[in-house]
Amino acid sequence: MRTHFIAIGGSAMHNLALALHDKGYQVTGSDDAIFEPSRTRLKKKGILPEELGWFPAKITADIDAIILGMHAKADNPELLRAQELGLKIYSYPEFLYEQSKNKTRVVIGGSHGKTTITSMILHVMHYHHIEVDYMVGAQLEGFDNMVHLTEYNDFIVLEGDEYLSSPMDRRPKFHLYHPNIALISGIAWDHINVFPTYENYVEQFEVFISMITNGGILVYNENDPEVKRIAEAATNPIRKLPYSTPDYFVKDGTTFLVTNEGNMPIEVFGAHNLNNLAGAKWICQNMGVDEADFYEAIASFKGASKRLEKIAENKRNVAYKDFAHSPSKVAATTKAVKEQYPDRTLIACLELHTYSSLNPEFLKEYEGALEAADVAVVFYSPDAVKIKQLDEITADQIGAAFNRNDLIIYTNPEAFREYLFHLKFDTQSIALLLMSSGNYGGLHFDDIKELMQ
Structure with a gap:
């Protein structure tokens, strides 16, 4: 399959490009600015554009998919050429959904904590050698890329961002994933340039819940009053699993999690991270990892990049x-x-x-x-x-x-x-x-x- 990325240099976009290259796709792309580490990583795989800029001549009728980044504007010359040729144009989240239609989609949403929770889940899976596809918003220890796609893995774990999908598609990204298993970690008004009122912002999470597949699962943070309210008010046929901050204590600069197996020292700290951990545990259990195995793995989790x-x-x-x-x-x-x-x-x-x-x-x-x-x-x-x-x-x-x-x-x-x-x-x-x-x-x-x- 031949794919072309308009704005390939972005953090998310270049990781998707690398994932498709590793999957065996023919990948090309353009951008008017590419910074490190994107430049070196694209060059290593042989998919760094030869020169910066937009080149409509790159857009030919044999391209199977155009993937459009947020950095590209609606009047981008390559985009205009793709539209003229009638090519299939995807936003980043649309293409991820296309890649995961036949998988169990696990989507982690929330105003805060979603990168950490996604990272915790992937750390547990990696620890126990359980292969899953994924997209996460930070570089993780033990993982080459922030995106990994295969034909054979049963699960895909997606960090569900509420920001817009593309210059052409004003829907929040997480509305496009249609999760089988979803999590909402918290709601605190953000992106006010897109969501001008608090009520409008909260509405995006209500829509997200409505997008869960029938018979699916919603894991939600009941310590957050707004999350609890919209989760309990949802009427679509889904299973609801609340979580809350577990018992813990700090001694001599180390945080201990109180568990049925005893007090367990952990690397991360803070009530918000312990709350994130509780959400990750529910998700992992619904992906087939029992509680004891979760605790064994999470003890060595040191945190996502740039998160404490x-x-x-x-x-x-x-x-x-x-x-x-x-x-x-x-x-x-x-x-x-x-x-x-x-x-x-x-x-x-x-x-x-x-x-x-x-x-x-x-x-x-x-x-x-x-x-x-x-x-x-x-x-x-x-x-x-x-x-x-x-x-x-x-x-x-x-x-x-x-x-x-x-x-x-x-x-x-x-x-x-x-x-x-x-x-x-x-x-x-x-x-x-x-x-x-x-x-x-x-x-x-x-x-x-x-x-x-």
Whole structure:
């Protein structure tokens, strides 16, 4: 089968391209910008475009499928040529569904936690040598790609993103997967540029539940009131399995999970991650892994990339980075680190980087999000606000939104870097938490390791 990717360089798109290449498909693609690690990984497989740009001549009648990335615009010259030739055009999630029609589809949805839960499930399957197809939003230890597709595996595990499918298809991605087994981890308003009201955002999850196949299973977090409400209100013929945060305790910097087999030390920590673990356990049990085997495997799970990832540590100090940017995730992550290191000064640094977080109307959602931190720092770039064509926000607005008088605010990357480099790691016990979906205007996280050496 011959496939062509319009915008092949994206994180998700290049992983799908690699998966299809490994499956034996003939893969080509184009993009106007390709960065690392996509460039090197595509080149290694021989599918890196020879030159950057869009080339309608690449689009020929013998192509079986065009796969359209979010980076491509509706007036993309290759897309226009494909439409002219009447070729079959798929969004990323549409094509994944086509690849999984004859499999049991397990879809993990939620405003937060879905990458971690998907990663936990795949870790358990890998530990027990159970082969499954998958698509996950982070690079996992022991896995070559973020997408894996075969003709023979019975299950496919999909991270179900609620963002739009493509420039042509404005449906949320997870509406297209039609799960046999679904999970919803939590609902907290996000993507306000697409879902302008909270009610509109919640509605997407109600639709997701309605898309579960008849006789399918919904695993849902009953600790989240909104998730519990919409799950219990659903009337389609499905089985509903609630989960909640299990009992655990922290001793000497180690989190112990309370189980029927005794107290079990685990690598991950924080109430939100223990909640994620409970959801993953239900899913794995419905995929044929019993409870004892789940616990045996999950004990060695260290976390997904960029999700509470430890980047540096010495005897007195520790530093983590986390992808957290939504208010609920920021609050949960900050609380988790303070709970794990109660005797250390927690310095929590949040970059406001996404469209939602830089929106003046949305800022108020962050009230109390950094409450657990001993020292709270917010970084944002006024240039990023301009690029996103948003109304200007001021330090006073941010201070008022977080409702914290001692909030430290930086807008200059160099000034923020100087702040970090003057922290007294040699005389204090510090837990440093860096939360962002960006990089604080160019911060190199390896520099943090040097600070703690």
